[in-house]
Amino acid sequence: MNMMCNHMGQGAPGFTPMALKMHSEADKIVIAAEKKDFNAVVLATERTLQSCTACHANYKQQIVSEEVWNKMINKK
Ligand code: HEC
Numbered sequence: 001m002n003m004m005c006n007h008m009g010q011g012a013p014g015f016t017p018m019a020l021k022m023h024s025e026a027d028k029i030v031i032a033a034e035k036k037d038f039n040a041v042v043l044a045t046e047r048t049l050q051s052c053t054a055c056h057a058n059y060k061q062q063i064v065s066e067e068v069w070n071k072m073i074n075k076k
Pocket residue numbers: 015016018019020022048049051052053055056059060061062
């Protein structure tokens with residue numbers, strides 16, 4: 001999952017940390033659910049959704065050719 005987020009965030013500085021934050025917040029929903037801690041599930045869900053909207057507010061996907069992509073990530 002880290003590799004996938006790193007790959008997708010290569011052309012967009014700051015994207016990968018936001019993506020990883022969303023995943024780690026989502027993992028906390030599972031941990032809270034396993035403990036049957038209702039309040040912690042709600043809190044972790046709220047934080048996960050905040051990390052979704054925080055990223056959507058900052059990034060828009062651009063569909064590009066492989067050639068353009070390689071330029072964006074400074075690959076020859
Ligand atoms: C690290 C950034 C990031 C995070 C975190 C993120 N997204 Fe996204 N999401 C995107 C980008 C970029 C697109 C591409 C659409 C665009 O350009 O607006 C997208 C698209 C979507 C779409 C499709 C929208 C459409 O118009 O086709 C949905 C639905 C969506 N995200 C839901 C979520 C949900 C739910 C979460 C949290 C659990 C989440 N996303 C977290 C970056 C992110």
